[in-house]
Amino acid sequence: FFVKPMLSSPKAMEDIPGSLGWPVIGESLSFLSEFSSPPGIYNFIKTRQQKYGKVFKSFVLGRFTIFMTGREAARTLLTGKDVSLNLFYTGQQVLGPTSLLQTNGEEHKRLRRLIGEPLSIDGLRKYFEFINMLAIQTLDNWTGRKVLVLEEASTFTLKVIGHIIMSLEPTGEEQEKFRSNFKVISSSFAALPLKVPGTAFHRGIQARDRMYEMLDDIIHRRREGKDFHDDFLESLIMKHTKGADQEANNEKLTDKQMKDNILTLLVAGHDTTTAALTWLMKFLGENPYVLERLREEHQQIRESGKGGENLSWSEINNMPYTLKVISETLRRATILPWFSRKATQDFEIDGYKIEKGWSLNLDVVSIHNNPEYFPQPELFDPSRFDEPMKPFSFLGFGNGPRMCPGINLAKLEICVFIHHVVGKFKWTPLEKDDSVQPTLVRMPKNKYPVLVEPL
Numbered sequence: 001f002f003v004k005p006m007l008s009s010p011k012a013m014e015d016i017p018g019s020l021g022w023p024v025i026g027e028s029l030s031f032l033s034e035f036s037s038p039p040g041i042y043n044f045i046k047t048r049q050q051k052y053g054k055v056f057k058s059f060v061l062g063r064f065t066i067f068m069t070g071r072e073a074a075r076t077l078l079t080g081k082d083v084s085l086n087l088f089y090t091g092q093q094v095l096g097p098t099s100l101l102q103t104n105g106e107e108h109k110r111l112r113r114l115i116g117e118p119l120s121i122d123g124l125r126k127y128f129e130f131i132n133m134l135a136i137q138t139l140d141n142w143t144g145r146k147v148l149v150l151e152e153a154s155t156f157t158l159k160v161i162g163h164i165i166m167s168l169e170p171t172g173e174e175q176e177k178f179r180s181n182f183k184v185i186s187s188s189f190a191a192l193p194l195k196v197p198g199t200a201f202h203r204g205i206q207a208r209d210r211m212y213e214m215l216d217d218i219i220h221r222r223r224e225g226k227d228f229h230d231d232f233l234e235s236l237i238m239k240h241t242k243g244a245d246q247e248a249n250n251e252k253l254t255d256k257q258m259k260d261n262i263l264t265l266l267v268a269g270h271d272t273t274t275a276a277l278t279w280l281m282k283f284l285g286e287n288p289y290v291l292e293r294l295r296e297e298h299q300q301i302r303e304s305g306k307g308g309e310n311l312s313w314s315e316i317n318n319m320p321y322t323l324k325v326i327s328e329t330l331r332r333a334t335i336l337p338w339f340s341r342k343a344t345q346d347f348e349i350d351g352y353k354i355e356k357g358w359s360l361n362l363d364v365v366s367i368h369n370n371p372e373y374f375p376q377p378e379l380f381d382p383s384r385f386d387e388p389m390k391p392f393s394f395l396g397f398g399n400g401p402r403m404c405p406g407i408n409l410a411k412l413e414i415c416v417f418i419h420h421v422v423g424k425f426k427w428t429p430l431e432k433d434d435s436v437q438p439t440l441v442r443m444p445k446n447k448y449p450v451l452v453e454p455l
């Protein structure tokens, strides 16, 4: 992990400013310690940007990496043809070679088309009632309790995605199996990549295999006609079960491809939405004026008779201020602090020559905190989204061909959940701690504990 990349010479990077740090570990230690500080890797990056400029090199987490920032770099890295996604080693191993995150070009487009329809606004409509009912049920037992918002958000978002993908019941043995395997898989991403029994990474691979067995079983039952549900998995099975036509069969996904991509959706969609919901509640708790405005929007929906328990699908498209609160949350929290790419061709950026094969990190935190794009960036101010943003300045859901395909689902889950939270409760944080978890997706380390009271 650390030694292999050190064997390749960084000589070609000589013209790029920056330091590669200590032998073998490079700058990994200061990167990791900043990673879990409240501003995240922002401090690591800011001190180096002040010293070296917008483009600098480093050696972190086993890779020679070029860090870059700014709207132009974002445009080049997110929409250019000269890069591919650079998934870290543990992610590659757990998600499998046919995951959307490991494919490029035409194959990537094909997989995107496949998930595009079920995750579109129209495709999600049939899940609305379930999501609304689940949000109401989840919040029902919040009254008067001490709640870890992150835990509650995690349970909610996992049940939603389990239902959309394979109609999992929100309670019961199968849900429990699904949840416990998923938790182990999820924590293996940030583990050391040692595939030795007893390590978190090894446990993650085993949990992945158990999850695939569970999927195999469901797929088998569906193909036998023993079970039918109108969900994401069913649409895949219908389109991709092989028949007599050999040519058509070549176009179809194998079961392995289906499973790799179902797991990809689970992994990409769960922690991100959980983190977004948690940060959103934290920022609302710290900004009473914003919370009041948000309440007014949801109160109006309630007064129209189409809110509360009767929340209707049409009202989801009638929450303009809520959408701005979501965007501002994603800007302030920058849940995915950098986007990793690999150069597939030689090209130039900000006057520096980038060579094929180099790892490139787009630093999104600096873009989201640039006062040129976001005046007084430290303020939580959803009204800054009243005006259209400059292209490539807001990257909460990314941009270009790899822009988040789960954007509609994430917004739907958050809008529904927040509608019920702000209409029913007030909450008080039980401790003041701004540390973040040292995981790829930024989340409050203390899980945001609050005392919930009825309004």
Ligand code: HEM
Residues within 6 Å of the ligand: 085, 100, 101, 112, 161, 264, 265, 266, 268, 269, 270, 272, 273, 276, 330, 335, 336, 339, 340, 395, 396, 397, 398, 399, 401, 402, 403, 404, 405, 406, 407, 409, 410
């Ligand atoms: C608030 C919640 C979410 C946030 C903030 C978020 C953010 C992002 C961002 C920034 C990217 C682009 C990363 C890059 O360019 O390197 C991305 C990609 C992706 N997201 Fe999301 N996401 C969220 C929810 C979801 C959900 C609910 C799903 C699926 C159910 C999902 C599935 C994916 C997938 C599969 C990709 C990879 C796309 C590709 O490589 O073509 N995300 N997400």
